[in-house]
Amino acid sequence: MLSLAGTRKLTLFLPSVGRMREEEIERLRGVVRDCVTKHLYTSAIFFADKVAAFTNDPADIYMQAQALFLGRHYRRAFHLLNASKIVLRDLQFRYLAAKCLEELKEWDQCLSMLGEAKVDEDGNVVMYLDKDCEDHEINISSAICFLRGKAYEALENRAQARLWYKAAIKADPLCxxxxxxxxxxxxxxxxxxxxxxxxxxxGSEDGWLSSFYSCLIKKYEKENVVEAKFRDLENESCKSDQSDPSFMRTLKSNTDLLACKAEYYHQCGEYQKCFELTSVLLEKDPFHLKSTLVHLAAAMELGHSNELYLMAFNLVKDYPQKALSWYAVGCYYYCIKKYDVSRRYFSKATSLDATFPPAWIGYGNAYAAQEEGDQAMSAYRTAARLFPGCHLPALYIGMECMRTHSYKLAEQFFMQAKETCPSDPLVCNELGVVAYHMQEYKKAVWWFEKTLVLIPNSLSEMWEPTVVNLAHAYRKLKMYREAISYYEKALVLSTRSLSTYAGLAYTYHLQDDYSTAITYYHKALWLKPDDQFCTEMLSWALVDESRRGVDHILEQQ
Known part of the structure; x- marks a missing residue:
């Protein structure tokens, strides 16, 4: 039992605690914030717990929950927030509680915590209005819409996920x-x-962001249009901060922006240009994964197997749980034509991340390379279902149908690909090929000419087959002058094409210009000495030329 003197000491002590409390609590709040910035989450949790116990203030309870969340104590953080009576009245409390459920993979509960809401096809939603956020803050409504999208995507409801992602970016373009x-x-x-x-x-100062976003989306416009977008972005950067010219220079060499340019080069078929740019980017930032993916794609097209091997090795070492790493391994084996092995690694990539588009396409291509059409079609169909905005699965399905001579079905899939991406010249080229095989030569000419119009930059060797195809179609229509014109354009792009020389020789042969035909048959056979068509037609041309010579002699007599 305390003596009277002890009671007096206790009585004297208590008021001093009361006088110091606010000052001490504010100091502890500062300690919590400092622990978080230094990633000392256990210390942050310890002191935040004491602050919340002293004050029972909602702001301090939220700070404690934040510390628990950052320390990966998701269940405890959710319990703390859920026990708070303010959780259903305050959006920030509700959002943090839903984030905890996201980390716990309890997606239905996550959606339930966010509450009921509807969104239209354009991504418009009337909810979570928060007009008081600062210019440097992202609207809480946008964050909540984004979390809804993630939850729906995890539940494989991709249609709803798409709408909520649109709602998130429309609620705040900074998301x-x-x-x-x-x-x-x-x-x-x-x-x-x-x-x-x-x-x-x-916002009024976000012109550069609008330009940047326009560079991120699919880039099938003409070269001058795309280059103008990049220039506009650099100009916007200059305008946004004229007092600091270094900002413009920094953005011009920004890795994300240059990765966009590399993507554009890849879409144009400028694989060497793309590879050189991504090589520079990866020297600057070896772990920039977007650049890495484009670099792998360019290396595949160029057949750089050594580069693919090194990239795959480093990625598996640094990111063993990422789909990109095993996709890179699959690319290496595909490049050296070990398709069975490549399939295993593409499959592993899809099992790690079912929403990684390149792995599904690679998986289908590996089957297609060995003419295993059913398995290839299955992979492409899965990709088409998972990625409705990607036209490549429908394009590859069409190619598989063409391989089995199902031309009408192939045409349907090519048209589907064209609806998704009207500006891809490769789709128009394939439609032209289908029309040619169905002997609809006027239609084929129309599609091939449209292909050449849609090519974003100047003609390169990549598009030489399209020019040859157009020449073939004109020859079938007996428009020999036009056919010869396009064969000659094809020779400017590539001088090692058997099809071009054979087509040119046959066109001259049909015009009874046997000597010119013989010259081009010889050039074709120089490229492939055992070509049956050219060998046979050369024999006929020689016979026709000798017969003409005999007839000419007889006429003179």
Missing amino acids: YEALECLIQNHMLTCEEESKLISSLQF
């Missing part, structure tokens, strides 16, 4: 993650992407 999900997961068609970007309400 870049939502746009990234829409673009990388191919949730929107080319037209839908452009429409979405044009509908965003950017």
